[in-house]
Amino acid sequence: MKRLLAAILLFATVSSAVETLRPEQLRRGMKGYGLSVFKGTEPERFDVEILGVLENAFPKQDMILIRMSGANLEQHKVIAGMSGSPIYVEDKLIGALAYGWSFENEPLAGVTPIHNMLAEIQRPAPPPVAAERPRPAAAAENLKPLLTPLALAGFSPRTVAAFAEEFEKLGLLPVAAGSGGAAPGARQPGKLVAGGAVGVELIRGDFNAVGVGTVTHVDGQRVLAFGHPFFLAGQVRAPAVEAEVHTIMSSLMRSFKMASARGPTGAMIGDWQSCIVVDTQATAPMIPVSLTVANRTTGHQERYALEVIQNRALSPLFVQVALFEAVTSATGSSDDTMVRVELEAETATRPVKVANTFHNPLGGLVNAWAWRPLTALFQSPFGDPGVRRIAVNVDSIQARHTAEIKSAFFARAEAERGTAAPLQITVRPFGQPETTLTVPVPVPAALDSLRVLQVAVLAGAQAPADVAPPDNLNDYLAALEKQHRHTDLVVLVRRPGYGLRYRGQLLKNLPPSALALLDDSSTADITSASDVQQIVVPTHWVLTGRAAARIPIRQE
Known part of the structure; x- marks a missing residue:
């Protein structure tokens, strides 16, 4: 009973930090505004009108429907990267812009109610589980979470195309971007504000990959963003950064923000149905990865140093993406290629060393067998192996043996x-x-x-x-x-x-x-x-x- 009372008081304290309206308090035709960054780092206002509420669009979660105007949204429609943009009615926060329709004629969007998001600030975090993003009820046909721009630096179009299907499954829209300049340890701290752009780093170093969205609400050191899941990873740790928006790329299919990472702002600590949660005082350990790629045909050798997110489901994918780019750049040919891959990993229990040789008729590292040991390493049926370091050595030659x-x-x-x-x-x-x-x-x-x-x-x-x-x-x-x-x-x-x-x-x-x-x-x-x-x-x-x-x- 004491625990229940403490939880109620805690939620009341969190909720009182911002004035809010619940979905049942909204009426069709009510006017308000939203905040999001369209260029640089400063949030700008856009206008909204309430169209209605889809009750129970998700289990115990309604969906608020809005029409937007201003900030050139009549041209851009809903923009990938606006996920999390706070929406206000009567100067009270009602939720986060998070959902949209493909090929829409008007800038219409779905808003995640703020009370669902506030409940996640102090949510006890159970162990992460593998899950798919939740889907709206049938009444919200074709309503989907806005794609999350994945700001990529150091990757060629060939690599992006090779992993396009995997990115799409994760709700990611790959976008060319800069790396943000200085190395992670040398960057000046960033700042997260409501309506500001926030990024979650998945790869950093010689290659960079950052998922970009928008901050909904800041409560002390806890920050709510996105308004929908990133990967629905539950309890997870990944570095968070302030993001800078360079421009809006307008498209009939999907407009998106072109952005890149700036200063560090703590770590994402939760990835739930209604939002992600960032703790500005938290840190997120990443897995150091070293890649050495040698081309015996040309005599060229290249070394790469990077870090990837520490997550059993996501780590192998993003190591694969970096490795594919490194090998493709080294081979530089579409001819028959022999590739020897040697993987060494340090885990919490023992070192692991695996080596194999592959033939790729199109050059590069396109053989699916090459990924199997890497994926198997992380997805043990006996629990997390605690991967602490990965080193991959690749030796290629243009030949067919x-x-x-x-x-x-x-x-x-x-x-x-x-x-x-x-x-x-x-x-x-x-x-x-x-x-x-x-x-x-x-x-x-x-x-x-x-x-x-x-x-x-x-x-x-x-x-x-x-x-x-x-x-x-x-x-x-x-x-x-x-x-x-x-x-x-x-x-x-x-x-x-x-x-x-x-x-x-x-x-x-x-x-x-x-x-x-x-x-x-x-x-x-x-x-x-x-x-x-x-x-x-x-x-x-x-x-x-x-x-x-x-x-x-x-x-x-």
Whole structure:
């Protein structure tokens, strides 16, 4: 009861810091104004008229409909980057401009009620969850959150186009911008005011990416902005900055603010349905990332230093964006390219090192396989690995070193127990004659039931790693390092019977007595597994294709 009373008093204190009107107090035709930055850093006024209220547009959240005029909005319509612009009626704050329609003929918008936003100032922050942006009710057909301009510096149009679909899913509109000048530690502090432009830094350093919106309300060191979610990330930390608007880019499809980051203003600490919350006294740790890219064809090498947001869902994406740009700039060609990528990461539990080689027919780093270890690193099913640092080394050459597995056969008519049967594997390198690799395959001596030895030959990209399903975070990170490389030729040798999986380990070649004892135990950690031996042959080609072979075993 005491906690409830304290919460009510706290909310009353917060709410009393600004005069407000609730949706039920508004009537069609009421006039007011809004504040937003259209150039520079100073907010300007524009006029608004209340059109009505969409009740329960979101769960327990109404939507106020307004028509805007002035500040050239008749031409621009609703502008991406105006999200969060405070709207006042009778000089009382009613909410934040946050929603709009595509291809609208008039500057109409949806406003998030301020009382929904004020409730987030002291909201207890639960652990973040993966979620999609909330969608309005059917009555608000095609009403969507305004896109958030993503001010990019250091990125080429090719990179922006490559990630356009991912940006759109996140409600981001990529926009070319400057980096804001000085390094983060050398910038003068910024200031956030109602109607001012605010940015959230996702990448900073040699590359920059800042999501830009508008401040709705300042209450001490807590700031409300955007009027809709940024990523709906819940409890999250990301550096906040004051933003400077250079100009408005007018478009029939969507007008947007062209802006860039200025001085630091604390950190975003909450990303909720009705708004984002910034604490001007908070800090946000980021993940240091170093990229080294070498082009062996030209002899050119480049190093990049940057930081990315610390978030399991967003960190891998923005490392990918920076890496794509770095590699594309280094290769500078649309020809066949071989790319070797080496990823090193420092986590809270152990270091992780993964390397692989890819072939890209269009140049650059466009192979989706390259991102898998990076994404897997952050999205462990065993919780946050606590990534503290990432280093990526990329070595590229304009060439095509690929080969296709064509066939496999045993050179002998029969195999003897306890010996090695030579397996002949035919591969066809690109642009070259076929060649044969010989792999000795051990024939078990003790398995009397084994009559025929069967093997499958796979390219490393298709072969399963020889690891048990991980049982904990440490096993999971270790398994990432044991994935086959695309240059590996993998021979799978199937044996009769089975082994066991126990606490993240594969137990193979167990004697029958041990198998029976463990299999009959009541330990839930024990499960059966096929007894398959793997023989890995490193090559200098990126391999594709598969083959199979079998050989009878001589019976005594």
